[in-house]
Amino acid sequence: MSKKPVVTADGTVIRQTPKSGGWGSPVVYFVSLCLIAICIGPVLYIILGGFRTNSQITADPAGLPDPWKISNYLGVLQTKTFWTMAWNSLYIALITVALVVVLGVSASFVLARYHFVGRNAMYMLFASGLMFPLAVAITPLYIMVVKSPLVNTPWGVILPQVAFGLPQTVIILTPFLAAIPVEIEEAATVDGCSRLGFFRRMVIPLSLPGVITVAILNFVGSWNSYMLPLYMFNNESQYTLPLGVQQFSTTHSQDTAQVLAFTSLAMLPALIFFSIFERRIVGGLTGAVKG
Amino acid sequence: MAGPAILVFVTFVIFPVFVALYYSFYSWKGYGPATNFIGLGNYKWTLTSHDFWGAVGHNFIIAALSLLFQGPIAVLLALLLNQRIRGRSLIRVLIFVPYVISEAIVGIGWRLMLQDTGAVNALLHKIGLDQTVSWISNPKVALWTLMFVISWKYVGFAVILMLAGLQGIPEELSEAAAVDGASYWQIQRHIMLPLLTPTIKVWAFLSIIGSMQLFDLVYIIWGQYIGSIAGTSTMAYFMAQNGRLSGQLGRGSAIAIVVFVISLIVALAYQRFILNRNVDGALTERGMA
Numbered sequence: 001m002s003k004k005p006v007v008t009a010d011g012t013v014i015r016q017t018p019k020s021g022g023w024g025s026p027v028v029y030f031v032s033l034c035l036i037a038i039c040i041g042p043v044l045y046i047i048l049g050g051f052r053t054n055s056q057i058t059a060d061p062a063g064l065p066d067p068w069k070i071s072n073y074l075g076v077l078q079t080k081t082f083w084t085m086a087w088n089s090l091y092i093a094l095i096t097v098a099l100v101v102v103l104g105v106s107a108s109f110v111l112a113r114y115h116f117v118g119r120n121a122m123y124m125l126f127a128s129g130l131m132f133p134l135a136v137a138i139t140p141l142y143i144m145v146v147k148s149p150l151v152n153t154p155w156g157v158i159l160p161q162v163a164f165g166l167p168q169t170v171i172i173l174t175p176f177l178a179a180i181p182v183e184i185e186e187a188a189t190v191d192g193c194s195r196l197g198f199f200r201r202m203v204i205p206l207s208l209p210g211v212i213t214v215a216i217l218n219f220v221g222s223w224n225s226y227m228l229p230l231y232m233f234n235n236e237s238q239y240t241l242p243l244g245v246q247q248f249s250t251t252h253s254q255d256t257a258q259v260l261a262f263t264s265l266a267m268l269p270a271l272i273f274f275s276i277f278e279r280r281i282v283g284g285l286t287g288a289v290k291g
Numbered sequence: 292m293a294g295p296a297i298l299v300f301v302t303f304v305i306f307p308v309f310v311a312l313y314y315s316f317y318s319w320k321g322y323g324p325a326t327n328f329i330g331l332g333n334y335k336w337t338l339t340s341h342d343f344w345g346a347v348g349h350n351f352i353i354a355a356l357s358l359l360f361q362g363p364i365a366v367l368l369a370l371l372l373n374q375r376i377r378g379r380s381l382i383r384v385l386i387f388v389p390y391v392i393s394e395a396i397v398g399i400g401w402r403l404m405l406q407d408t409g410a411v412n413a414l415l416h417k418i419g420l421d422q423t424v425s426w427i428s429n430p431k432v433a434l435w436t437l438m439f440v441i442s443w444k445y446v447g448f449a450v451i452l453m454l455a456g457l458q459g460i461p462e463e464l465s466e467a468a469a470v471d472g473a474s475y476w477q478i479q480r481h482i483m484l485p486l487l488t489p490t491i492k493v494w495a496f497l498s499i500i501g502s503m504q505l506f507d508l509v510y511i512i513w514g515q516y517i518g519s520i521a522g523t524s525t526m527a528y529f530m531a532q533n534g535r536l537s538g539q540l541g542r543g544s545a546i547a548i549v550v551f552v553i554s555l556i557v558a559l560a561y562q563r564f565i566l567n568r569n570v571d572g573a574l575t576e577r578g579m580a
Binding site: 025027028029031032035036038039040042043045046049058060061062099103104106107109110111122125126129130131132133134135136137138139140141142143144146159160162163164166167170220223224225226227230231241242243245246249256259260263266267270271274275278279 | 293295296297299300301302303304305306307308310311314321368371372374376378380382383384385386387388389391392393394395396398399400401402403404408409410411412413414417443447500503504506507510511526527530531534535540543544546547550551554555558559
């Protein structure tokens with residue numbers, strides 16, 4: 001492709017989009033800047049608000065910190081509740097991810113590599129999960145959990161989350177696993193590799209990009225989940241961060257600065273996590289659209 | 292090998308619908324066995340509730356307005372951002388931020404900013420609009436406030452999806468069109484947009500499903516009670532209010548079944564009339580238009 005402008009029959013000049021490094025049109029930058037301001041502004045407001053005092057906020061709700069105060073943040077970090085909730089969130093998210101990945105890879109492996117009666121039906125079963133909204137299942141889920149040993153344990157949130165994470169996971173992973181050439185499996189068998197060995201030595205490493213994508217999507221989903229913990233958890237010691245933020249904003253409704261600091265700290269892990277794995281998340285969504 | 296996955300999935304996704312169906316025929320508060328069989332009583336209560344139909348209406352308004360607001364904005368932005376410009380990956384990250392932050396945190400943040408003495412009104416005062424608007428409690432504006440927060444939270448997701456769709460379109464097509472003398476906007480309109488249609492349809496499906504089960508944002512911003520007064524309650528909000536939170540689990544189950552049926556009809560109708568026309572639609576629709 002040439003980078004030279006193309007002159008058309010009626011004399012207009014088309015500048016071709018350069019392959020890389022170009023600056024493009026100023027309109028694009030202006031629109032992008034506006035967009036970023038709208039997207040990031042409120043987030044920055046929350047973070048900066050945590051550095052102000054309540055009297056600063058009352059005097060000018062839309063102002064900047066002057067002087068900057070770190071005491072709100074330190075105050076939150078010194079409470080035991082914050083760390084308990086952060087730990088609960090992390091614990092639930094990690095176990096959810098581990099289970100979704102193990103169950104999801106196994107199911108997708110079967111779907112992708114074996115031809116059996118009912119294979120289509122099994123795929124449809126998982127795909128139909130997208131039609132069963134969590135918001136609908138949550139009341140009966142609560143009834144089921146209350147009557148089971150899962151009540152008042154993190155498992156009351158983890159297992160439903162795993163189940164509702166499976167459809168998306170299977171839909172993303174199956175194409176990955178189907179793409180592993182049959183020849184590799186045959187070669188491995190000839191070389192004396194068992195099915196399980198093949199699974200462990202070839203399938204897991206080869207499908208790693210897909211696995212990482214679903215792991216991140218499920219982690220963020222679990223970290224942010226609100227309705228399920230709200231239904232399942234009764235006492236504060238079990239609360240995850242989203243529930244904790246809500247609770248804190250109610251109990252400290254007079255202390256806006258502290259609420260802003262708590263809120264900022266609660267969103268920080270997801271933001272850091274996201275900025276590290278951004279490419280994976282966006283890549284995973286791309287796969288999901290095409291699949 | 293797929294056994295455990297199927298077991299977990301069926302137990303926690305499919306089975307609950309039947310549990311809900313069972314308890315929906317009882318007046319049951321969640322203690323002891325359900326013995327007070329009341330037949331269709333809970334359904335009658337739900338279907339004759341003025342608030343319930345109000346909530347259903349809100350869900351449909353939200354679904355329609357989400358498509359109307361976010362769709363064109365997202366397509367336009369994705370087309371703009373699809374050019375190879377400096378800092379594109381940074382822009383992508385930043386517009387995706389609201390989507391990554393949990394609904395609970397977004398809700399708390401906006402609730403603080405939107406209250407009468409909050410930052411939004413203060414900002415409006417600063418630019419000379421001297422009117423305090425009750426963004427949250429005024430029933431005339433509350434639904435629009437919700438729409439604004441929803442758009443803010445989810446438009447980044449729509450843009451990323453559209454960008455992903457655009458990147459799947461072979462570059463040769465627009466290059467060939469440019470050589471043949473098509474202008475930038477002609478290329479976008481006649482090549483990119485038609486080829487993006489499948490992605491738009493998938494996004495619209497996800498958006499509609501999301502609108503049907505909207506709960507977190509409404510519950511956090513408007514709290515347990517004000518939503519139905521301010522006119523922002525949704526089906527899931529109504530279900531939580533009248534089921535789990537008031538301890539009426541039989542009633543909550545009946546509402547869940549009704550919501551399930553409504554969502555299922557919407558999803559199936561969408562699949563039947565819009566998604567399935569993907570393949571032949573691409574050939575026939577254009578000929579008719």
